[in-house]
Amino acid sequence: MDAATDRMEEKSHNELLAIRRQKLEALRSAGIDPFGSGFETTGAPGEIRAAFAEGQKVRTAGRITAHRNMGKSHFIDLSDHSGRIQVYLNAKELAPEAMAAFDHLDIGDFLGVEGETFVTKTGEPSIKAASIRVLSKSLRPLPDKWHGVQDTEIKYRQRYLDLVSNRESLEVFQKRIAIVREIRRFLEDRGFIEVETPMMQAIPGGAAAQPFETHHNALGMDLYLRIAPELYLKRLLVGGFTKIFELNRNFRNEGISRRHNPEFTMLETYWAYADFEKMADLVEEMVCHLAEKICGGLRIEHKNAEGNVTRTIDLSRPWRRTRYEDLLRGVEPKWYDFSPEERRAWCQEHGIDVTHCQADFEVTQHVFEKLIEEKTMDPLFVTHCPKELVPLAKQNAADPRLVDVYELVINGQEISPGYSELNDPDIQRERLEHQSGGETQKLDDDFLAALEYGMPPAGGIGIGIDRLVMMLTGVESIRDVILFPHMRPRH
RNA sequence: GGGUUGGUAGCUCAAUGGUAGAGCAGCGCCCUUUUAAGGCGUUGGUUGUGGGUUCGAGUCCCACCCAACCCA
Known part of the structure; x- marks a missing residue:
């Protein structure tokens, strides 16, 4: 049948x-x-x-x-x-x-x-x-005129019914549309130009993630959906562009959760001759601009199903900027006097499970995530992170253990990283070789060759648009800001 | 991958192991300024799928599917 x-x-x-x-x-x-x-x-x-x-x-x-x-x-x-x-x-x-x-x-x-x-x-x-x-003529009855669609499965699988019958859902997506439009306007007003780089890449670079694989028949070659546009945008810096951005989809063949969709929208912006602090200024200005223009102000209220305010995010400037190590000392003053064994013991005492953490810096990072990141609602730029965490950023001139980056945390989530981009081709090659780790990932030799021609020092930022929209609209699931989130087939 | 909760009429939801029900939508009748219109009447069900226990299963047991949440 x-x-x-x-x-x-x-x-x-x-x-x-x-x-x-x-x-x-x-x-x-x-x-x-x-x-x-x-x-x-x-x-x-x-x-x-x-x-x-x-x-x-x-x-x-x-x-x-x-x-x-x-x-x-x-x-x-x-x-x-x-x-x-x-x-x-x-x-x-x-x-x-x-x-x-x-x-x-x-x-x-x-x-x-x-x-x-x-x-x-x-x-x-x-x-x-x-x-x-x-x-x-409509040949099927619409959902309940008063309650709309409540069933999350119908909301996500048949979004058109959600949009027709649930006003709040429509408003979230209208805000998303306005946010994306306003980001483009904001950057263009400041002289940035939007570029398009390949979504199908022979070597998926710019991040550490599992890519989706596909195949080009005529060329007889495997291709990958991009996990990040970064390496192509940097090639454009080599080519003479100085202020560029790309606002489009990335793909990662990994788990699906409240905070992860296999395809997600990312803004990456590069600015020649800028550094991570200038990029922090830019992102701070931009997010505040979006909040004031689209969300009616710098105080963002998150409400539960009953309409009660459960969380208020205060985006008032200036945003706090604190060094990674100082944040950990705020949790435990003696943290950096401890031996690796003492750190693990401290975690056990404080109920933080670090059994899965291999290296000592991962233990520290786990403490950071649990006790700092997840509890930080108002904006916080975490600066001067340990270099192990960020292999593609420039090392700090004064302290080679650190890199010149910020990680912006709002709403208990990392919203945006920003770097002083690494433009030394030899150090970049060494880091990529270290990162690529053998058979699965190949080194992008053309990218490294481009760097050898010379890339200007530059600041770069990435902003996860889905998470930004979640923060600004107060929804708790990424599926509520993506029109057609990926779902398992019904049968 | 592990755990918790859920899946009943088109939609929103009920139903101690004992006749599957309500509101909305629909259908019929009444009503020329209503707005979740109102009044009277009425149709609509393989209770996610497949097994099992029982005199009897939406309800209990097992497996599977889908979803949400938590954990890894």
């Missing part, structure tokens, strides 16, 4: 679907195309409502999302992403054929309306329909 037969089976067994099919045929019998065509409007439903003026002749279109039937007159809501407007339909104003056609419409159908604006007794801005046009 194939899928089409299954679908016929489902139809014949479901009364709701069958009734909508009957209405579809009834429209056709009346000479009305149920799947319409072009319809000129004077504005979207939400636009007309926002800029409402009485006595205007308007044309609009949208999905019917509510129907209040008063017998000889009807009120419907027409909605789209812009919002909604109420439409009043009355036998006195509308042709008999139009009223007959309206009988075959349902919540969910797309309708075009022409009429005059007025305000009802109850003060509702409305359109008195003079004519209507069926634009598309």
